[in-house]
Amino acid sequence: MRLGIISALSEEQQGLVEAMQSPYKLIHGQREYWVGQLWEIDAVCVLSRIGKVAAAMTATTLVEKFGVTHILFTGVAGAGEQTVQVGDIVVADSLVQHDMDASPLFPRFEVPLTGLTHFTADHRLNARVLNAAYAFLDEDFMEAIDDGEKAVFRLTQPRIHRGLIASGDQFIKDSAHIAGLNAALPGLVAVEMEGAAVAQVCYELDVPCAVIRTISDNANENAATDFMRFVKSVAARYALYIVRRFCLQEEVSVSDQASRVSAGT
Ligand code: SAH
Numbered sequence: 001m002r003l004g005i006i007s008a009l010s011e012e013q014q015g016l017v018e019a020m021q022s023p024y025k026l027i028h029g030q031r032e033y034w035v036g037q038l039w040e041i042d043a044v045c046v047l048s049r050i051g052k053v054a055a056a057m058t059a060t061t062l063v064e065k066f067g068v069t070h071i072l073f074t075g076v077a078g079a080g081e082q083t084v085q086v087g088d089i090v091v092a093d094s095l096v097q098h099d100m101d102a103s104p105l106f107p108r109f110e111v112p113l114t115g116l117t118h119f120t121a122d123h124r125l126n127a128r129v130l131n132a133a134y135a136f137l138d139e140d141f142m143e144a145i146d147d148g149e150k151a152v153f154r155l156t157q158p159r160i161h162r163g164l165i166a167s168g169d170q171f172i173k174d175s176a177h178i179a180g181l182n183a184a185l186p187g188l189v190a191v192e193m194e195g196a197a198v199a200q201v202c203y204e205l206d207v208p209c210a211v212i213r214t215i216s217d218n219a220n221e222n223a224a225t226d227f228m229r230f231v232k233s234v235a236a237r238y239a240l241y242i243v244r245r246f247c248l249q250e251e252v253s254v255s256d257q258a259s260r261v262s263a264g265t
Pocket of ligand 1: 008009049076077079171172173191192216217218220224
């Protein structure tokens, strides 16, 4: 596995490059790609910047120029329905571009000439991401997040949701807007600005991808309040610990195999 890890904002990926072993930086298309190892896994970390085009450009480059075999997007998102709360984690089963609308020529949300509205995340990668997320909440969360920040953002028992993530070139900050998207898109759990673009690129290039997001806001009128503080003090910590768990999982299974082999079983 050579894992590409994308985030939109530098705050979302804080700590990850520092955690890399023997990292070196390559600049391409106005972005810094950090190539190295994360807990024994070959990895390339990059900031896409915000929006679908930026994310698509970055994902394509990761595959075509850096030879990544899997892509993981980690970042923050707005809640897509009412049971999803700030501090919860969402893992995409599938992704849709909510601002794609070439109707009446094509059905709303369909990416013209692909025949698709939804792009799916990879099952195996998702299973691993979910394991990592559960392990994070069970074993790391209490110590990973500062108690003061837990209180400020009322993080008591964060939960994990799987479902549909909708991406578009808009920061959603309006109750009517999010309610409309929720009504139009069954199974919606979160809204953000990059995931579905990465998912389309990965579908077209046949590379497995997964998108995991920490909920930073309710996509309503309060969405911008404390947004950056949350990203820095909470979401960046989630991402770092979850990626660590994700990477260490394979190490565990590989060394398990090695010990079985050496024990002759
Ligand atoms: N206020 C921020 C705006 C960042 S845009 C700033 O000044 O920089 C929001 C980023 O977080 C995007 O990368 C998007 O993927 C994600 N996001 C979080 N909440 C969102 C929401 N309510 N709507 C859309 N994207 C959201």
